[in-house]
Amino acid sequence: MANVSVLNMNGQQVGEVELVDSIFAVDVKENLVHTAVLAYLANRRQGTQSAKTRAEVRGGGRKPWKQKGTGRARQGSIRSPQWTGGGVVFAPKPRDYSFKMNRTEKLLALKSALTTRVQENKFIVLDELALAEAKTKAMVNVLTALELKKALIVTEDKVSEGRAADNSKNVMLAARNIQGIKTANVNNINVYDILKYDTVVVTKEALAKIEEVYA
Numbered sequence: 001m002a003n004v005s006v007l008n009m010n011g012q013q014v015g016e017v018e019l020v021d022s023i024f025a026v027d028v029k030e031n032l033v034h035t036a037v038l039a040y041l042a043n044r045r046q047g048t049q050s051a052k053t054r055a056e057v058r059g060g061g062r063k064p065w066k067q068k069g070t071g072r073a074r075q076g077s078i079r080s081p082q083w084t085g086g087g088v089v090f091a092p093k094p095r096d097y098s099f100k101m102n103r104t105e106k107l108l109a110l111k112s113a114l115t116t117r118v119q120e121n122k123f124i125v126l127d128e129l130a131l132a133e134a135k136t137k138a139m140v141n142v143l144t145a146l147e148l149k150k151a152l153i154v155t156e157d158k159v160s161e162g163r164a165a166d167n168s169k170n171v172m173l174a175a176r177n178i179q180g181i182k183t184a185n186v187n188n189i190n191v192y193d194i195l196k197y198d199t200v201v202v203t204k205e206a207l208a209k210i211e212e213v214y215a
Contacts, residue, residue: 006125008206011145012195014127017204019118020211028112035101036109036191043098051095054079054087078126081168107214113194122199124148129203134173143181150180152197154189154206186210 002025005116019025054060060079067074081089101109117123124146131138143151151173155168172183182193186209194200202210 004125006127008127009142017125019214022113022215024115024118026111026115026174028115029108032105032109033197039101040192045097047095047097048091051088051091053091057087109191117200124201125207126203129171131170131174134170136174136177139174148199149196151199151201152193153183154202156205
């Protein structure tokens with residue numbers, strides 16, 4: 001098992017924690033990681049782009065001029081694609097770009113992304129991340145102490161009750177206006193965000209939840 005230092009909110013080491021090999025030390029499957037990123041981006045596409053074909057553009061029912069004798073090229077409609085205001089050839093239409101990965105592949109891609117962050121020493125474990133108030137300045141002070149500029153902060157499950165829920169809410173509210181910082185709950189972390197942000201930051205409680213959910 002890999003050992004990772006546990007830091008406090010001031011960036012000081014206060015202990016160590018062992019990471020589960022089945023999540024943080026798997027064989028990295030780059031092809032599945034790539035597919036997971038493509039699936040995430042494809043599923044985010046709205047697919048609402050649309051343009052009219054010549055059959056849908058209004059007008060153009062009458063032939064603009066007779067077929068022969070004018071010296072000009074023959075034309076059948078002023079709504080043909082070569083006319084200004086005409087229809088679009090192979091016009092884009094609303095469509096669904098999303099596709100699915102099976103559960104085993106998604107899980108292995110997520111574990112591969114987490115393993116990569118551990119191997120690159122870009123995985124930070126905090127003993128706790130507790131903010132008394134949802135103040136951006138308080139979160140900036142924590143990030144400064146940890147020397148972080150672009151990070152994914154993983155908190156406990158937001159549907160949990162008591163202190164953990166309050167801490168998660170305060171962290172999310174305090175971090176939402178900070179450029180380069182994103183917060184996520186254990187249940188909605190994804191491969192794209194893990195790779196997009198330079199460092200993954202988790203609390204000990206969130207780490208335990210990750211090991212419980214994804215092991």
